[in-house]
Amino acid sequence: MSHESHIVKARLAVRRPVWIATVSILLLCAGAAGSSPRNSAQKPQSLPDQINQLAKQLEGVRLYDAGAIPNQIQTLVLGSLTAWIAKNASSTTPSSYPFDVRVRMQLERDFSELHYPVFGHPAVFVRPWENGEVIGAGYTLGWSDFARVNVLALFRVRAGSSRLAAVTHFVTRTDLHYAFVSPSASGDFRFLVYGNRLGKSQPRLTAAFYLFDGKSLKKVWQRQDLYAGRLEAAPQSVTLTYLIEDEYIQAVQQGQLPPRHEAIYQVTPQGLTLETERQIPFSASR
Numbered sequence: 001m002s003h004e005s006h007i008v009k010a011r012l013a014v015r016r017p018v019w020i021a022t023v024s025i026l027l028l029c030a031g032a033a034g035s036s037p038r039n040s041a042q043k044p045q046s047l048p049d050q051i052n053q054l055a056k057q058l059e060g061v062r063l064y065d066a067g068a069i070p071n072q073i074q075t076l077v078l079g080s081l082t083a084w085i086a087k088n089a090s091s092t093t094p095s096s097y098p099f100d101v102r103v104r105m106q107l108e109r110d111f112s113e114l115h116y117p118v119f120g121h122p123a124v125f126v127r128p129w130e131n132g133e134v135i136g137a138g139y140t141l142g143w144s145d146f147a148r149v150n151v152l153a154l155f156r157v158r159a160g161s162s163r164l165a166a167v168t169h170f171v172t173r174t175d176l177h178y179a180f181v182s183p184s185a186s187g188d189f190r191f192l193v194y195g196n197r198l199g200k201s202q203p204r205l206t207a208a209f210y211l212f213d214g215k216s217l218k219k220v221w222q223r224q225d226l227y228a229g230r231l232e233a234a235p236q237s238v239t240l241t242y243l244i245e246d247e248y249i250q251a252v253q254q255g256q257l258p259p260r261h262e263a264i265y266q267v268t269p270q271g272l273t274l275e276t277e278r279q280i281p282f283s284a285s286r
Contacts, residue, residue, distance in 0.1 A: 132158030205229025220271035
């Protein structure tokens with residue numbers, strides 16, 4: 001081996017440790033930068049994601065085994081909505097949407113990450129009352145066709161300020177709808193909440209009548225599980241039409257049409273009072 005070859009090998013032997021050390025330092029620096037608190041911090045979870053993480057735990061769970069999860073979702077939803085209404089009820093910024101639509105859109109946003117079979121369906125109303133408005137912000141949280149819970153929050157809005165005035169839970173297993181009658185002589189805001197649950201052959205109607213005095217909410221009347229029931233509300237009356245299941249089954253077996261039952265209630269200061277109840281001819285259009 002020539003003298004020049006020994007010189008080259010010697011120089012390479014000297015440079016190799018320096019090169020390895022340099023690469024090691026660069027790798028260590030890159031690792032340190034990647035593990036810095038700023039880069040490793042996780043992005044805060046959005047409210048729809050938080051609700052979805054809770055709701056996913058309900059899949060395949062029976063209604064009575066749901067535990068505290070629906071209440072935890074309610075806390076998140078109403079906390080966010082209360083802050084949003086407080087900010088936007090007094091806003092003078094024009095909007096192309098009525099306020100009830102905007103409230104519904106907020107609830108839809110909260111439930112936007114839910115996936116079938118879990119769902120959150122908003123049901124919202126805004127009604128004038130006592131120089132202000134009553135906002136009914138409700139929703140049905142469901143995780144099967146039968147496992148459903150309902151939440152209704154009432155907000156008072158007046159003179160640009162708002163507050164959460166009452167929260168109630170309508171019967172389980174139904175959807176959520178509203179109907180309205182005239183305010184009472186004392187000024188109470190009066191309304192009906194009703195919903196249908198799936199049945200063996202016909203949906204079943206449940207309806208409840210509420211009085212709201214601005215501070216508390218009181219349920220003063222309820223009819224539950226009316227077979228194929230329907231509700232109509234007028235300013236001073238409420239009409240229910242329904243079938244009786246045994247009569248329906250017997251009539252169908254005999255190839256006949258069953259009678260439909262009609263109950264008319266008058267709106268009173270205390271709630272609803274039955275005025276008339278009678279049988280009426282069956283009609284598919286009623």
